[in-house]
Amino acid sequence: MTFSPELEAKLEKLMNSYPPGRKKSALIPMLMFTQDEVGSITPELVEEVARRIGIPTVQVDEVVTYYSMLHRKPMGKHHVQVCTNISCLLWDGDELYEHACKKLGIGHKEVTADGEFSLEEVECMGACSWAPAIQVNYDFHHHVTKEKLDEIIDSLKKLR
Amino acid sequence: MADLVNLTINGRAIQAPAGTLVIDAAKKAGIEIPAFCYYEGYSLQAACRMCLVEVEKMPKLQAACTLPVGEGMVVRTESAPVVKTRKSMLEFLLANHPLDCPVCDKGGECELQDMSFRYGVGESRFTEMKHHVDEKQWSPVVFYDGPRCILCYRCVRVCNEGMGVGALGIINRGEQSLITPNAEDHLDCDECGMCIDICPVGALTSGTYRYRTRPWEMKHVGSICAFCSDGCKTTLGVRGHEIIRGNNRDRSGINGEFLCMKGRYAFDFIEHPARLTSPLMKVNGKFEEVSWSKALEAAAKKFAEVKSRGGKFGIAGSTKTTNEENFYLQKFAREGLGTNNIDHHRSGDVVALVDALDGRADALAAMADVYTMTASLVIGSDLAQEHPLIAFQLRANNRHHHGNTYAVTKGPVREDKYAAASVRCEEGKELEAVEGLREQLSKEKELLVVFGDAIKGEAVGKLVAFGDSLGIPVKYICLVDYSNSRGAMDMGLLPDLGPGYVPVDNPGMTLPEMMAARDLDVLWVVGANPLARHELGSSGAFVVAQEMFLTETAKRADIVLPASAAYEKSGTVTNVTGECQKLHAAGRTMGTKPDLEILGLIAKGMGLNLGIWSSSNVFEEIRKSVRGYNIPLPIIATGQAAQTNPLSGRVRVTPRPDLIQSAGNTLFTSGSLGRYSKKLTSVLEHPGQLYRP
Ligand code: SF4
Ligand code: SF4
Ligand code: SF4
Ligand code: FES
Ligand code: FES
Numbered sequence: 001m002t003f004s005p006e007l008e009a010k011l012e013k014l015m016n017s018y019p020p021g022r023k024k025s026a027l028i029p030m031l032m033f034t035q036d037e038v039g040s041i042t043p044e045l046v047e048e049v050a051r052r053i054g055i056p057t058v059q060v061d062e063v064v065t066y067y068s069m070l071h072r073k074p075m076g077k078h079h080v081q082v083c084t085n086i087s088c089l090l091w092d093g094d095e096l097y098e099h100a101c102k103k104l105g106i107g108h109k110e111v112t113a114d115g116e117f118s119l120e121e122v123e124c125m126g127a128c129s130w131a132p133a134i135q136v137n138y139d140f141h142h143h144v145t146k147e148k149l150d151e152i153i154d155s156l157k158k159l160r
Numbered sequence: 161m162a163d164l165v166n167l168t169i170n171g172r173a174i175q176a177p178a179g180t181l182v183i184d185a186a187k188k189a190g191i192e193i194p195a196f197c198y199y200e201g202y203s204l205q206a207a208c209r210m211c212l213v214e215v216e217k218m219p220k221l222q223a224a225c226t227l228p229v230g231e232g233m234v235v236r237t238e239s240a241p242v243v244k245t246r247k248s249m250l251e252f253l254l255a256n257h258p259l260d261c262p263v264c265d266k267g268g269e270c271e272l273q274d275m276s277f278r279y280g281v282g283e284s285r286f287t288e289m290k291h292h293v294d295e296k297q298w299s300p301v302v303f304y305d306g307p308r309c310i311l312c313y314r315c316v317r318v319c320n321e322g323m324g325v326g327a328l329g330i331i332n333r334g335e336q337s338l339i340t341p342n343a344e345d346h347l348d349c350d351e352c353g354m355c356i357d358i359c360p361v362g363a364l365t366s367g368t369y370r371y372r373t374r375p376w377e378m379k380h381v382g383s384i385c386a387f388c389s390d391g392c393k394t395t396l397g398v399r400g401h402e403i404i405r406g407n408n409r410d411r412s413g414i415n416g417e418f419l420c421m422k423g424r425y426a427f428d429f430i431e432h433p434a435r436l437t438s439p440l441m442k443v444n445g446k447f448e449e450v451s452w453s454k455a456l457e458a459a460a461k462k463f464a465e466v467k468s469r470g471g472k473f474g475i476a477g478s479t480k481t482t483n484e485e486n487f488y489l490q491k492f493a494r495e496g497l498g499t500n501n502i503d504h505h506r507s508g509d510v511v512a513l514v515d516a517l518d519g520r521a522d523a524l525a526a527m528a529d530v531y532t533m534t535a536s537l538v539i540g541s542d543l544a545q546e547h548p549l550i551a552f553q554l555r556a557n558n559r560h561h562h563g564n565t566y567a568v569t570k571g572p573v574r575e576d577k578y579a580a581a582s583v584r585c586e587e588g589k590e591l592e593a594v595e596g597l598r599e600q601l602s603k604e605k606e607l608l609v610v611f612g613d614a615i616k617g618e619a620v621g622k623l624v625a626f627g628d629s630l631g632i633p634v635k636y637i638c639l640v641d642y643s644n645s646r647g648a649m650d651m652g653l654l655p656d657l658g659p660g661y662v663p664v665d666n667p668g669m670t671l672p673e674m675m676a677a678r679d680l681d682v683l684w685v686v687g688a689n690p691l692a693r694h695e696l697g698s699s700g701a702f703v704v705a706q707e708m709f710l711t712e713t714a715k716r717a718d719i720v721l722p723a724s725a726a727y728e729k730s731g732t733v734t735n736v737t738g739e740c741q742k743l744h745a746a747g748r749t750m751g752t753k754p755d756l757e758i759l760g761l762i763a764k765g766m767g768l769n770l771g772i773w774s775s776s777n778v779f780e781e782i783r784k785s786v787r788g789y790n791i792p793l794p795i796i797a798t799g800q801a802a803q804t805n806p807l808s809g810r811v812r813v814t815p816r817p818d819l820i821q822s823a824g825n826t827l828f829t830s831g832s833l834g835r836y837s838k839k840l841t842s843v844l845e846h847p848g849q850l851y852r853p
Binding site for chain 2: 055056057058059061062065066
């Protein structure tokens with residue numbers, strides 16, 4: 001498998017940022033970067049990553065099935081992650097998640113028909129001080145209200 | 161030696177070398193700390209929390225399996241908080257566990273049962289539905305029952321680190337976690353069963369043994385694997401006269417708990433439906449079943465008649481029969497029939513090595529050296545396929561002692577992954593490739609040289625000269641194929657050498673010469689299959705075959721005498737590193753006889769006096785008369801390996817590298833014998849496509 005020149009450059013830098021004998025450390029970032037370009041963690045991608053890092057594919061599967069941020073099916077262009085863990089829950093994160101479901105018309109780990117949005121109920125993202133928090137792709141949004149969520153989604157819709 | 165650290169465990173003052181784990185220090189002092197995931201020899205996991213102990217001045221309970229001892233440490237392993245936590249840990253482990261002990265294979269041998277019995281509460285606060293997944297078959301030998309799994313990672317580590325295969329992993333997380341095989345729904349692996357063996361519970365079970373018996377219904381017979389020359393000890397689980405399990409859980413013997421698929425599962429050849437159970441004689445070109453007395457009498461009569469008219473015998477011995485049988489056979493040939501026309505299929509040039517080492521002590525390696533020597537050079541063998549135990553010990557050496565391995569082979573080998581250097585070379589160019597490693601090798605403190613049939617004849621001498629020129633201590637292993645290939649040579653199944661590599665006066669015919677001879681009167685084959693490789697030149701030759709199956713050779717025979725298998729007799733065998741070990745009969749097949757008895761009865765029929773044909777008697781004769789075999793009886797009697805040493809000066813015979821060829825067996829083949837193990841052939845019949853629904 002080959003990736004875009006930009007991604008290849010990024011991966012090369014990644015592989016060189018760990019001390020000798022620690023190539024395995026590159027596994028999680030490599031999966032995330034490549035998932036962004038490929039769209040999801042396909043079986044071919046698992047093999048490619050295993051080959052590049054020099055480990056059996058089953059060890060890549062272990063990581064892919066462990067982390068919820070790694071998806072084996074493609075998610076939407078904008079992947080909306082709403083935290084409902086304890087701090088966010090105290091600030092009505094659960095209602096925020098329900099609202100997001102209605103707004104997008106989809107549920108947990110589902111994708112809108114046009115492929116633009118997907119939704120995921122996630123555990124703590126380390127943004128408790130600014131609860132309730134959501135994350136869209138790699139961007140965090142803090143103190144999110146229903147109105148603010150609508151705004152964020154509407155502005156993303158306009159982007160296309 | 162590392163500095164000693166003083167600590168207290170349960171009020172007892174203890175000393176342990178710095179770096180020792182608390183769990184090991186306690187064990188040494190006779191204090192048991194319960195553990196599931198901790199397993200000596202493999203990486204630390206700290207997954208099960210069974211080993212939690214209280215350590216003064218540490219705020220929380222500590223995992224004794226990852227905590228090194230510290231000066232002044234005060235540890236308590238049976239205090240109230242520890243006992244309470246242990247009970248909770250067991251309660252957690254049983255939360256989703258099906259508790260189907262009454263039908264579980266592991267019942268009676270299960271570590272979870274034992275721990276629950278000893279440390280558990282006996283009741284659970286969990287009232288939720290148990291999480292269930294169905295049992296899966298991953299290969300002919302490996303089955304996985306997820307709900308029983310306690311996620312200790314032992315199987316994952318033994319496959320990864322011990323086997324160097326890495327076929328198992330853990331997917332998902334939390335209570336959804338499951339062990340998974342490497343090829344989606346099945347395993348593409350060595351099928352060694354090490355994962356099953358090491359599993360503390362009944363989550364991994366074997367296709368051979370599962371649901372066939374309760375462990376306490378078996379008697380356990382320690383014997384030696386019947387396949388390759390590495391000489392693994394195997395404990396056979398026997399019910400009645402049936403062998404239903406092979407493992408080495410007591411870790412006795414040169415292999416510890418290692419066994420490859422052949423040693424662990426391939427004993428099923430003894431009950432193959434094609435097994436011969438009655439003597440056969442050819443009448444008008446067709447086999448007829450006859451009684452033992454009739455068949456033996458006919459053989460003895462024929463031998464006596466050919467002997468009396470000075471006819472020509474050719475005798476092919478076996479690489480799988482015992483030392484006693486081999487010794488008796490050569491004695492029969494030389495003293496009884498007056499011929500040196502005796503040979504066997506040679507797979508490595510041990511003769512040339514014995515010659516080249518010229519009697520120097522300590523130059524032949526023992527199996528233990530593979531694990532301990534600081535550097536090894538492997539030439540011309542794919543060890544993971546052909547010599548699984550040696551490969552396993554080399555990996556362990558690398559993990560535990562950082563031993564350097566150098567591989568000079570035709571194609572890629574498993575050793576490449578951790579080798580200090582891997583060199584690919586064409587066949588016949590090995591010595592040049594080795595020369596290329598000179599600089600690196602001479603920097604080593606010592607070297608173990610393991611070579612296959614690529615190095616034979618003169619090349620062996622050159623290799624030893626190279627070893628000498630390095631200026632470091634060098635030991636050698638000359639690889640041979642089968643369980644007693646080495647013993648066949650040591651016992652003198654050779655036309656030019658008697659027992660102990662002593663040259664004979666009138667060298668006889670080699671195996672190919674016997675096969676090609678147009679005037680051979682009798683071809684006597686004991687546990688070998690020369691007709692699989694050679695044509696029989698003498699069309700009129702009378703052929704007597706002692707065999708377990710109707711092989712190519714047995715089919716051509718005039719008399720076929722059904723022989724017992726290695727698992728059905730007593731005697732000794734000598735492994736690739738010259739270690740002599742004792743067989744113990746575990747099973748029995750009605751109608752067969754051990755080869756030694758067959759030899760004795762034919763001798764008796766001919767009126768020859770070759771001595772009593774009991775294995776202990778013949779072994780005594782071997783100890784007294786064969787060079788290097790004066791080994792201590794207690795070692796042999798207690799099931800340990802006794803080192804033989806045949807070295808004593810040059811062996812002046814004409815080198816015959818042309819006669820040496822290894823069968824190049826894989827993990828799932830073993831010459832003619834392998835074809836009769838359904839377990840082995842089932843792996844080959846479904847390569848990579850096992851058990852799809
Ligand atoms: S049978 Fe052996 S090689 Fe296969 S998964 Fe188990 S430990 Fe690994
Ligand atoms: S299958 Fe057995 S060895 Fe493997 S993790 Fe589960 S309990 Fe441990
Ligand atoms: S390594 Fe050789 S001796 Fe050991 S179990 Fe396998 S075939 Fe038998
Ligand atoms: S609980 Fe939502 S970010 Fe921590
Ligand atoms: S034995 Fe220490 S955590 Fe498992």
